[in-house]
Amino acid sequence: MMRKNYYRKLAFMVTLLTILLAYQKYTSREKEPFPEVKFITSHSNSADLSNFDPNTLDKEQWQKLGFSEKQTATIMKYKDIVGGKFISKEQLKKCYAISEEKFSELKSFILLPEKTEGGNSKEFKTYGKKEIIISGKFNPDQFSANDWLKMGFSEKQAEAILKYRNYLGGSFISKEKFKECFIISPENYNKLEPYLILPTKTPTTFKNLAQNNAVKTKMQYHYFDPNQLDFEGWKAIGFSEKQAVTIINYKDRNLRGSFKSLEDLQKCFVISAEKFQEMKPYIKLQEKQQEKTDFSKTDLNTITFRQLIEFGLDERSAGSIIGFRKKLGGFINKQQILSTYNIDQDLVQKLISTAPLNPSEVPRYSLVDAPEEWLKNHPYFKYSADKIIFYRISNPDDRKIWKLLKLKPEYEERMRLYIK
Template identity: 40%
Template sequence: MIREQRVGLLFLLAFIIGTEIYIHRDSLFSGKVEKDSLPLNIQNIINSENQTDSKPILTTYFNPNAYSEADWQHIGFSKKQASIIIKYKNLVGGHFVSKEQLKQCFVISEEKYNELAPFIQLPEKITGNKTDHSTFTQYTLKKFNPNSFILTDWKNIGFTQKQAEVIIKYKELIGGKFISKDQLKKCFVISESKYKELAPFIELPENINQNNQTYTNTTYTLSQFNPNQFNSLDWQKIGFTQKQAESILKYKKSIGGIFISKDQIKKCFIISEEKYKELAPFIQLPEKINKNEQEKFSIDDKTIKYTLSKFNPNLYSSADWQKIGFSQKQAEVIIKYKNKLGGRFTSKQQIKQCFVISENKFNEIEPYIQF
């Protein structure tokens, strides 16, 4: 009789828990439920069973969408918690699309989430446009040299087709070869979180060792020069190798086809700090672009009257940019800059970095930019 009573009580408890979960299904779906606001019997699942006694240390990246109940248990969750995570995934559409979404599952404590987060192969959040890295391919990272990677290889480690194409174009732009991790990090389609995931596996030095930056032994005498008038041979005459000279010209092309300050030349990765200091006194350009100088990068002084409204910069032609106050030359530079980014802007920050758009001008158009 006592045994039957115990069985009856267990069934009753299961019924109560099931009823509470059903009642709170909307909160579970929205992911906004707070643990303290849950009924005590649900909190007990979190508190009394918390994570299992064994605390495996994660050393590999994983895609939570590929995880079964057994996999969740393997990384420290109880059987019941693992079951709830799977049910939560089904409630939100059958797969997780961001770390933020996973974090909202109430059986995953803040501490446990912080332990898992660095290894989760999902973007931090979903923006109004798209994810940071919108593929959900499961992959295992191992040591690799990015210079040997083709388009498919980049896709195999979580990049989209478009992102992979941009990385390949970027490599060509900087001379056909990555020579440091820092160089790869500067590629705009590689987010900060994605770079941190890849960095331990990249077989390249962190930075370019300026001491290893080799120049020719050509004897030369420096005189005042305008770098915009230099071709490949001219750069070679002042100590650069043919490969370095070609990279400088590609860099100039990438920033709109013209140097407008010494600071721009200084930022060219091919030119070491020591080499720049040697050249700087002879370069016929201002040190930096100030706002007034930037505004001079205009064909005429005509004031164009215009009214701003919401616009998508990816749909703008040269004529459209001119209609909102840019000169023809500035508009052409913006179009070239967009093409160098893979044919489209993906953030306002990218637009802000275009050197012909002054800070004042960006602040004026920023509220109207939409993607």
């Protein structure tokens, strides 16, 4: 009898579990699993990056930075959620489609404040919540930014309203079109609508007008060399101020001053694929014909880093010579150049045999009147600077100071090169 009861209870438990599992499966079958986010961390090379504003990037440009299509869609959606604009690095970092590793890679190039002012990002969630003051009927086509400010809109909102009006061709056309301005909330539109001096409906001819405007405002290109364009030049062919700055920085910092090929230009992530194809037929990259330096007439105290490279020195040797010359204030004789650290002795010997040296502009002082800062920073004087400063207080005479210093002959000899 006990065994019979045991089997009954067991059968009941199995039946109950089966019902529960079936119910769970039924209630969850319509829930789609959240798409797996796969992070791409090696697609972009940080060496190819330059400063950028994440608010100006489109989908293709986010993908150029190394994000997948799904990640890009998530980032764009997140941007809409926070009000259509990222206002700090802190806010951007919260987007779950951007991994910690990827954010660290991009952080130093992002043109945004580190933190959101006031510690939150509510600025873009308050559109339409300010009290709107309406004094009477008005034509929004005649309103300036200041008029919108007086009505209760913020500066950014006023700017966006004017941009939208310009986009429509300089007129809101109708209440219907005015309502489509994304910056004006439905609540505020309902308040404004009775006072708007505009037709209720959009004219049927407006579509054609918009198309004509689009044709008129289409960018007119002329042949250009991207290496010759300055800030205003990039703006003139359709780039924003921030994009123009980014392109110039990319050329100067990443490419050492010039685009060598169309591929170099195409890799700049603020230039979308569509924009590049639009510009491509008009791009004329010209090889720079640099004048060759006549080293027999180039003063070793004014020779530049680029000219040293042109002569054949590597960057290390050229940098050492320029750096040592700067510390000395200039070379007095050619042997000083040969004493520079980390140089190609044979090539430098050839250089000093070819190029002249003019030491007439090199600063020289007496021990008595030499500036303290000069004494403490000059490679030949800095180890004796404190003694010189002390001795000349009671012995304002160069000959006496030299005797008191008791220097090795070779040290005194090189110091005297800079004494007048």
